[in-house]
Amino acid sequence: MQHGKYRFIVGFLVAPLALYAIFVIWPFVQAIYYSFTDWTGLSPDFKMVGFANYTRMLHDDIFWKSLQHSLLFALLLPLVTLGLALFFAFMLNVGGRRRKGAAITGVRGSGFYKIAYFFPQVLSIAIVSLLFQFAYNPNDGVINGTLKAIGLGSVQPDWLGDPNLALWCVMAVLLWSTVGFFVVLFSAGMASIPKDFYEAALLDGASRATTFFKITLPLLWDTVQSGWVYMGILALGAEAFAAVQIMTVGPGGPDYSTTVLPLYVYQSAFRDANAAYATTIGVALLIVTLLFAAIVMRLGRRERLEF
């Protein structure tokens, strides 16, 4: 096996590695370097300014707002999403009435639910955001139209136009579009839990809630944990950027009530022509993301259960 091995290894690695280095690694390294300069992005001239960008960032109210919103997206949103998804998945796989033949089944029609819940996952976040932007419209939108139709004409919120509501509206959309994915993911995990465990618990008179907390959740913990990291990274990055940038006024408004870190990076670089400052915020985003992943993985560490 030795003959020509290294030539083969190099030959196979060079193209993917070169592409990856040029378009991914190198820009990351550059970005960190630029965060210590006063580069505008428009002219090729710049000089080192030390930590000036970082000092400026720490005194920037918009940065703190973006950070706060991004943290909310990374901590609260996955909590609600995963919680709801766990509930649905449990109902669809274990929660069914005991029927003939099998002691453990999902509720009736669980196959249909699994297919339907997954729909939003295959759609672009751009399509989803546009649909909901239309639905949230305070004058002609479907939501307020429906409220009027059922006699709640006095309750006509501004939704995305209301600084107190806008962020929650965006979160609701992200929730809507991601729950289905986790339902299917957790269903796959639950299917691999041996049925005897449930049967034994039911024989001992355990309620469904008990079986969920004592059997399903511990055995599914690894999946829940990686799901949280996965969702958090999306909610800190691309998904949140797209939803906020497409749906909200400004974007990021009203009154910076929905701005998130990736959006602020984008705006600083390409709207305010302040590339160096943008990379500084980007570095903060990088630190937040890595810390988030490390903390969730660490907090969630438990003894691995073999079954």
Place this chain on the structure above:
Amino acid sequence: MKTTDTPPPVEPVEDRTQVVKEKVPPEKAKSSEGGILNAFSHGILIIWAIMVVLPLLWAVMTSFKDDDSIFSSPWSLPDKLHFDNWSRAWSQAHMSDYFGNTLIVVGFSLVGTLVLGSMAAYVLARFEFPGNRFIYFLFVGGMSFPIMLALVPLFYVLNNMSLLNTLPGLILVYIAYSLPFTVFFLTSFFRTLPTSIAEAAFVDGASHTRTFFQIMLPMAKPGLVSVGIFNFLGQWNQYMLPTVLNTDPDKKVLSQGLVELATSQGYKGDWSGLFAGLVMAMLPVLAAYIIFQRQVVQGLTAGALK
């Protein structure tokens, strides 16, 4: 239920066997409580299904209505099927161009991702060499980095290479940013494949390259299908990368084109055209999902379950 020390009354035992064998509903109180719980949770399941399906159905319905009735009676069925919305969106609103660009970009980058990703993954999974672990973690680490940070310098990197606002540039970027997950997934997949067949081929005089293309790739087909579906959906729906790196109106891909459409049709008040465009972009993916349901679900969830 503890039945060890006190001599068990006969009843509960009977009850238990009944539950297991005959599925007779348990005592009255328990069943009504269970019934309420069941109705409640079933209700939530139905509500969520409605919340997911209804907006999509509503969008399809709206795309066939004229502008007036979209606002005057949002929930009523269209008076007749206004197919002109669709033709307007397809030709005048450039949906055909967006579709074409997306097909080109996703076609090339999907093939590129699978070829380059499987090559790197195969070498990393099957060969020991100094730096193997380092390269592997370099790729895998890319999954947790915020892409937005790299996009600021990348914009100028592409500009210097004259690749900014071009489809080839976008294709290369799509491939590069799809590599981390692809390499991660396929490396663990190649590790699960048996080594004996490749060794036999090698003994028979096949080169490493030939062994890879003629023996290992066909064996890795299930993994390639899963990761291919994952990348296809990710690249087809990609919004952030083209928004930053591909701003030429003629080169726009589907998702940015739709956002563009929403802005321009909003000014013109052509809402029916916008909805036709949205549905046009939505239906092919939904149809593909319903047909290849099992594979799509496997492809999208496989990574997280590893």
